[in-house]
Amino acid sequence: MAGSLNARITRTMIGLTLTAFAVVFLGLTAYFLFIYEWLYPDAAYDENWRLGDTVMVGVLLSVALMAASLIGWRLARRIVAPLKTVAGAARLIATGDFSARAEVLHDSYGEAGALVADFNLMAERLQRAEAELTYSNSAIAHELRTPLTILRGRLQGLSDGVFEPTPQLYERLISHVDDLSRIVDELRALALSNAGQLDLICTQADLGAEAAVTLASLESDLSGAGITLTRTLHPATTFADGARLRQAFVAVLENCRRYAPGSAVHVETGVEGDTVYFRCTDTGLGLSEENRARAFDRFWRADESRGRSLGGSGLGLPIVRAIARAHGGEALILPSERSGLAVEIRLPRRALPSCS
Structure with a gap:
């Protein structure tokens, strides 16, 4: 893709040069025809095309094409380089390496530099989100495991007759259930907030x-x-x-x-x-x-x-x-x-x- 863009920009610059040359050449030809055919029809006019004229036109055209090719190549390079570094970092992120960042090039254009900066900011946020998700999953498992383990132990003890079914024991079990419900409600509220769908009755x-x-x-x-x-x-x-x-x-x-x-x-x-x-x-x-x-x-x-x-x-x-x-x-x-x-x-x- 980068090579294609380089070639396209170079071909475009060459095409523009040829078009400009054709416009100038045809314009001058029409201009002189207008002068000698309409304004000064009796003036002496040498219609012979000399070898020197051909050489001069060829030299000018060659110089213009070389300049256009050089300018197009340098322009394409400055445009493509930031895209290549962003593409490389994007491929790494796609494989799961969220620490990848696009290289900041100091000679790139303003829009390309903004693209790299925005991409790196997005990658940083993705990395934070991935770390938070990993930590949250571990923390959720820990937070839920403790009350669930206590509940299971108490209920197993009640089933085996180890614990006496007293009102105090049932109150403690209910409190653990309330803790679980509170954690689930809080997680749901956070999930809705992250999705921008936390319902409000204003x-x-x-x-x-x-x-x-x-x-x-x-x-x-x-x-x-x-x-x-x-x-x-x-x-x-x-x-x-x-x-x-x-x-x-x-x-x-x-x-x-x-x-x-x-x-x-x-x-x-x-x-x-x-x-x-x-x-x-x-x-x-x-x-x-x-x-x-x-x-x-x-x-x-x-x-x-x-x-x-x-x-x-x-x-x-x-x-x-x-x-x-x-x-x-x-x-x-x-x-x-x-x-x-x-x-x-x-x-x-x-x-x-x-x-x-």
Whole structure:
């Protein structure tokens, strides 16, 4: 394909040269015929074609063809080189090597350079998606295996008469089933969000009122974790799915309860320009800059063993971001000069009843 394009561009340049030569030659011939036949018919006109004229025309035509061939070859080379490097990287990616990248050529044209840059960006995203998929599959298997193993062991014990069927045992079994259902629901929400089909039922919603309802439902749990809760809830009205907003707020506050027990938590809502926001700040251990960049990755925990022992699935903050983006907004980890973590949900302030 590259050779074909090279040859085509070269042939095109030669054809253009021949066409230009023919136009000039015929134009001059017609011009002189017009002068001597119509304007000055009595003027002396030498009709003999001399050998020198033939040599001169041949030299000029040869030089023009050589120049056209050289220019066409160099032009084709600069056009084809980025395509060849992109094609080579694409073949490697097709075989499963997602680390392949197209070589950036400094002498390529702007459009070709943009093609290489866009291709490399796509390859980088594919590599991240593949790594996330591999990690997610492993994490999903781990997260589901633990409660399933416990359930099977308890049920087998009940069947063999090892365990006595008490209400407390049944409550624990139900709690494991609830954990499984929660993980499945969260995975489904993330899958729908990635597909751009997370269903939203939008009405006029006040982030301040929704946050107040959420805090009232979790206040005893937060107090039980030794958390001192303060709030500054200003009206922040927009069109959004109130149930999804409460789900996101619960995930943020549950994150505080699990990973920042005994800290001071401040929740605030308000309006800034064309956006409304929900912000939750705690005084716990916080995260390093590197960990803040990974906080929204599925199943990621700053401390794996600690996260699992506290019951976290690693899906809370990814759910928060999925809900925010489904509303056309964003979820952020704000930088902090002191210890602690600040999570902010920022949504567009809409005057029309639509969520996207």
